[in-house]
Amino acid sequence: MKSGCVTCLLFLAGGLFGPALLRADELAEAQALIAADRLPEAREPLERLVASRPDDLDARLTLAGVYHGLGRREEGMRLLEPVLETHADDARVLGIYAGQCLLQAGELGMGFRALVLARRGREMMERAVALAPNEISYREALVDFYRQAPGFAGGSMAKARAHAEAITRIDPVRGGAWLAALLIDEGRHEEALAACDAALAARPDDYVALFTLGKTVSESGLRLADGEAALRRCLEMRPSASEPSHAGVWHRLGLIAELSGDLEAARAAQRRALELEPHFTRPAEALRRLERAGLLSGSD
Numbered sequence: 238m239k240s241g242c243v244t245c246l247l248f249l250a251g252g253l254f255g256p257a258l259l260r261a262d263e264l265a266e267a268q269a270l271i272a273a274d275r276l277p278e279a280r281e282p283l284e285r286l287v288a289s290r291p292d293d294l295d296a297r298l299t300l301a302g303v304y305h306g307l308g309r310r311e312e313g314m315r316l317l318e319p320v321l322e323t324h325a326d327d328a329r330v331l332g333i334y335a336g337q338c339l340l341q342a343g344e345l346g347m348g349f350r351a352l353v354l355a356r357r358g359r360e361m362m363e364r365a366v367a368l369a370p371n372e373i374s375y376r377e378a379l380v381d382f383y384r385q386a387p388g389f390a391g392g393s394m395a396k397a398r399a400h401a402e403a404i405t406r407i408d409p410v411r412g413g414a415w416l417a418a419l420l421i422d423e424g425r426h427e428e429a430l431a432a433c434d435a436a437l438a439a440r441p442d443d444y445v446a447l448f449t450l451g452k453t454v455s456e457s458g459l460r461l462a463d464g465e466a467a468l469r470r471c472l473e474m475r476p477s478a479s480e481p482s483h484a485g486v487w488h489r490l491g492l493i494a495e496l497s498g499d500l501e502a503a504r505a506a507q508r509r510a511l512e513l514e515p516h517f518t519r520p521a522e523a524l525r526r527l528e529r530a531g532l533l534s535g536s537d
Contacts, residue, residue: 264283264286264295264296264299266279266282267279267282267283267286267299267303270282271299271303276303276306276307277307279303280300280303280304280307283296283299283300283303284300286300287300287316294320294324294327294330297316297317297320298317298329298330298333300316301313301316301317301333301334301337302333304316304337305333305336305337305340306478308516310337310338310340310341310344311341313333313334313337314334314337314338314341317330317333317334317337318334321334326368327368328364328365328368328369328372328375331361331362331364331365331368332361332362332365332369332372332374332375332378334358334361335357335358335359335360335361335362335365335375335378336358336362336378337358338354338355338357338358338361339354339355339358339359339362339378339381339382341354342354342355342358343355343385351390352390355382355386355390355391356390356391358382359379359382359386359391362375362378362379362382363379366379366400370403371407373404373407373408373411374479376400376401376403376404377400377404377411377415377479379396379397379400380397380400380401380404380415380418380419381397382397383396383397383400384397384418384419384422394419394422394423397419398416398419400415401415401416401419402416409436409439410436410439410440410443410445410446411445413432413433413435413436413439413446414432414433414436414443414445414446414448414449416432417429417430417432417433417436417449417450417453418449418452420432421452421453421456421457426453426456426457426459427459429453429457430450430453430454430457430459430460433446433449433450433453434450436449437450442470442474444471444474444476444477444480444481445480445481447467447468447470447471448467448468448471448480448481448485448486448489450463450464450467451464451465451467451468451471451486451489451490451493452489454467454493455489455492455493455496456492458496461493461496461497464489464493465490465493465494468486468489468490468493469490471483471486472486472487482513482514483513484510484511484513484514484517484520485510485517487506487507487509487510487513487520488506488507488510488517488519488520488523490506491503491504491505491506491507491510491520491527492523494506495523495527500527500530503523503527504524504527504528507520507521507523507524507527508520508524511524
């Protein structure tokens with residue numbers, strides 16, 4: 238199974254780190270560290286707090302969010318499993334746990350455990366949507382799952398489109414960005430670009446809309462200058478935890494440079510993406526391809 242796209246790698250973590258969950262005095266230290274993007278340092282005080290106050294759901298959810306941000310999926314799932322039954326109607330618990338399951342399934346690839354996690358994550362995320370239908374992050378996770386998972390694992394473009402359309406009714410810009418992504422998947426690039434334009438017309442400086450335009454350009458080969466400009470604007474902004482990272486932006490800039498014939502700039506962009514996220518597989522694959530092309534052409 239493919240891993241989830243960059244857009245959803247941390248789609249729930251951002252919602253965990255707001256002041257509503259960080260109300261206890263004991264969480265003040267963790268709050269400051271999280272706000273400063275110092276997740277590894279925030280982990281230890283939160284682990285101590287959960288150990289001393291195991292019934293503090295907010296502390297547990299916040300720690301789960303830190304694990305999520307650090308890519309420690311198994312630890313995040315184990316942390317939440319004890320409260321799944323006691324808080325079966327809490328959309329936060331279901332959504333965060335389901336997000337861990339879906340991302341872990343994507344990272345495991347094909348195999349029995351991946352399928353089990355994918356099914357569990359999908360079912361729980363659908364329950365979270367039923368409990369909190371206006372929470373966009375839950376629907377976004379399902380759009381990403383349904384569009385990427387194979388049919389035997391529950392993938393469905395029709396279900397992905399249904400959730401994307403529901404997002405559009407809540408937030409036309411974010412929903413439009415997801416519809417554009419689905420149109421890209423179907424090879425309908427002109428329609429995808431039109432969806433990006435509509436989203437940007439409504440909110441010209443929206444990070445996700447800008448990224449989606451850049452992504453669409455990088456996959457279609459159309460309007461290269463517009464795509465590069467949109468992505469470079471993204472680099473001037475700070476994405477939230479639920480938005481594509483700057484590593485993803487550099488990866489897309491590298492693809493656009495490659496389409497433009499500037500292989501040196503393409504290699505530099507992919508290297509920058511790997512500096513930011515060393516385990517990001519797509520830039521590594523692109524860099525290998527570019528290096529082979531350089532050797533074949535004798536340019537290196």
